[in-house]
Amino acid sequence: MFTAAQRATVIPPEPPTQPRLSLTAERATRAVLDGGWWPRSRDPVAELPGLILALNERYGPIRQLMLNSDSWDGRFRRLAVGTRVVRAGWFSTVDPAMLIATTERGDQIDLLVVPFDVPADTADIAMATAADPGNQLRAPAVLAASRTEPTAARG
Template sequence: MLTTAQRATIVPSTPPSLPRLFLSPTRSGRAVLDGGWWARSWDPVAELPGLLLALVARYGPIRQVMLNSVTWNSRFRRLAVGAGVVRMGWFASLDPALLIAITDRGDQLDVLVVPPDTGAATARRAMTMAADPMNTMRAPDILAAMPAAPRNGPDPHAVWDNEGGHTVAGVARAHPSELSVVRPG
């Protein structure tokens, strides 16, 4: 059951961030995805406004967004974005690697969601593949096909050395400016 706060329209208190987004230059009937997006966190209030403004600029007003309810760290019914309000749908059955946006015209946009802790090179390859109009792979398959690469932040698989108190493997960090918005067309 949703609380009163979850039923309210959320108005973000900070300006939207520039999304790390690659979109397909054309909508192909053959393509499975319309692009790829690399979020900086699992906070939907911080992450979604920038993404949605980029999608609105490309495809027109967005009326609804559907996301996995388990992956994101909060849920709400409506989000104020620019001059509009987007209805949110949260589903445990929706793959965490997929965001579905529905335009006012009824077009469905399927966008790969690259996890925030993914390394920059891997994220870039995944988003490029998702934005390829000839791509026929689904979102989770793209992520599964990516080679293991260093992730941003602490390595969850690093072994703590019981003698010296340090991790065995170092972790490379990506610079935040490595990727930018791609708005073809």
């Protein structure tokens, strides 16, 4: 259940940061993921505005996000980003390694969420794999593979 404060539209107190994001060059019908995102923290108010602005620029206005309810240090129903308000849904059933964004047109964008505290080389491998239009792995498998891939294999 959400408190009155959580139901209110959240206005981020700081300007959005540039997201660490890797997206497919073009939407591939066979790809499982549309890209990968590596937030800097578990604070959704600090992390999501920059991501939303980047996704708006690439895919058009984002209407809604769905995130795992246990992976973030706070929840809210609505987030003000620029001149728009984006709805957020928090679900225990959404994989912690996923973020699902929906555009105003109804397009779904599936992003790998790389845990903020993983090493940079692991995050780089995971985001590159998630943004590969030929990738057939789901988000948890991408993370598992990126954690075990030797650094020398990146070339």
